[in-house]
């Protein structure tokens with residue numbers, strides 16, 4: 001049976017025929033058409049009569065512009081042999097010789113009494129006809145006839161059962177078909193190309209006692225769907241299920257636990273300082289490390305636990321039907337013990353630890369979002385307590401963590417989106433009051449909250465570990481700024497950058513600063529690091545070594561907020577530092593509080609004796625300048641000269657400094 005004949009058969013019980021316009025005749029028709037049109041169709045088919053000219057002209061016109069599968073935009077009426085009114089709809093088909101023909105199908109006109117339901121399945125637009133296989137079987141499932149495409153796809157089929165990949169599938173299909181008379185489903189069929197997914201639709205026509213079967217190979221569509229599913233639900237880097245599937249599992253875990261009165265819990269695992277690795281070694285190394293970590297995590301959790309990657313360096317472990325929270329804690333311990341071992345990545349042995357937060361149902365949360373949020377809160381707590389540990393959520397944690405988390409969440413984003421800017425406060429040399437440097441002070445330009453001062457977010461950054469990438473950004477930005485000013489023709493000045501204690505403890509801090517200098521081409525003598533006494537005292541020996549490394553690089557080092565901590569000049573001598581910055585609390589009362597004057601005067605004298613330069617911060621009045629000049633203080637900084645300024649204004653300040661009314665002297669630096 002040719003495919004065109006199969007198509008006409010398939011259109012049964014509708015009357016259908018195909019017109020070959022070129023030959024002006026009907027080239028084939030089905031039994032229903034023969035019955036409905038009888039003589040006239042027979043005459044046209046046999047060539048005794050030709051298609052009327054008017055219709056022929058109209059059809060030819062459309063065939064030029066329409067594609068195979070397209071429907072004709074008009075219908076035409078006729079009266080059938082049964083005396084009823086019909087209208088004919090047409091669509092374009094490819095004839096065996098390659099020309100286009102018109103497939104005509106008669107439908108009873110509205111109001112006409114004849115009404116026979118078509119067996120055309122919903123999924124069978126004519127455009128797909130070429131990929132459809134059509135076959136006919138008798139009541140017992142024995143093969144009668146099939147389209148050429150069917151034979152090419154399935155070969156020599158004797159019985160409908162031969163189509164199925166499994167006997168079980170054939171049995172259940174036959175049983176259902178015997179009960180329903182028409183059936184459609186997606187199923188794997190055994191075609192000549194192998195076992196492949198197909199849509200299958202079968203309809204029993206009682207008129208000719210024949211089962212009409214239509215199949216379509218949907219293997220590629222299925223594969224595409226599976227690929228799409230993987231893309232939406234699995235992480236491409238680690239092949240672990242992602243956030244979507246995590247939510248699904250958590251929803252069903254809550255459901256199960258509630259219905260069966262069970263417990264379950266999750267561990268929120270976040271790698272410590274992963275961004276530092278990513279930034280220093282590049283994303284390829286970062287990605288490989290994530291893969292190794294994922295593999296090790298998988299090996300260190302019970303087989304019945306599920307591991308998800310939320311993205312970045314965040315993973316979640318879910319364990320259902322737990323006995324108690326201790327069961328979750330023992331997983332955390334196992335993860336931490338093993339995470340401490342090195343990972344072979346890109347020819348290196350890398351170390352990375354993890355902070356873990358634990359939350360459990362019913363103790364800590366009653367819905368998916370609060371479960372994840374509370375485990376996240378606990379994870380942050382673990383980070384703030386020094387990394388590489390786990391913390392079990394406690395209900396008291398939420399009270400002070402909501403605001404913190406809101407800021408914390410956007411803080412991460414802020415780093416990625418570079419919402420930070422550096423402001424610069426001029427440093428003035430005494431007594432000639434020349435601008436010799438600037439202190440870089442960070443600001444967060446929050447999209448909703450506006451400008452946020454560092455006092456509000458530096459502690460947060462410290463606690464979360466995000467100070468490391470942020471601190472690196474500050475150093476790199478400051479170096480770039482130095483270069484930009486140099487390129488713009490300004491005389492060279494220093495920029496000092498504040499280091500946080502966490503940053504100072506960072507193992508590769510010296511390398512990071514060296515790299516930033518190299519990358520930007522800045523002369524190291526123009527970069528100054530400001531450290532606090534407490535930072536240095538935390539591990540004096542290590543601090544001394546680190547400071548020497550910085551000195552070898554050529555940087556200047558300064559002690560910030562002097563007077564507020566240990567204030568032991570004798571001890572400070574052990575550290576290779578060049579500058580002391582007297583805290584603004586001492587400067588504020590200068591000339592008012594005699595004790596303060598005495599302290600400041602003595603500090604400057606002793607520092608000078610140790611060849612240390614002194615800078616006074618928080619200078620707000622001329623009388624303070626007079627006192628500091630009297631005590632031989634070398635540098636000052638404060639609102640008297642300028643508040644911290646963004647780059648553009650700082651440049652303007654440098655240019656217009658001569659004209660500043662608040663200062664007696666001024667030097668234009670250019």
Ligand SMILES: Nc1nc2c(ncn2[C@@H]2O[C@@H]3COP(=O)(O)O[C@H]4[C@@H](O)[C@H](n5cnc6c(=O)[nH]c(N)nc65)O[C@@H]4COP(=O)(O)O[C@H]3[C@H]2O)c(=O)[nH]1
Pocket residue numbers: 425440441442453454455458474497498499500560561584617618619620637638639640644
């Ligand atoms: N009342 C008064 N204040 C003055 C005067 N002159 C300067 N200041 C303010 O004093 C602070 C000096 O910085 P700090 O003591 O290092 O204290 C800094 C520093 O510890 C920290 N910080 C700022 N930027 C960074 C950074 O990039 N990294 C780190 N780790 N810490 C930073 O945040 C602190 C606060 O910074 P800011 O809010 O910019 O506040 C700055 C500055 O605006 C004055 O005449 N009167």
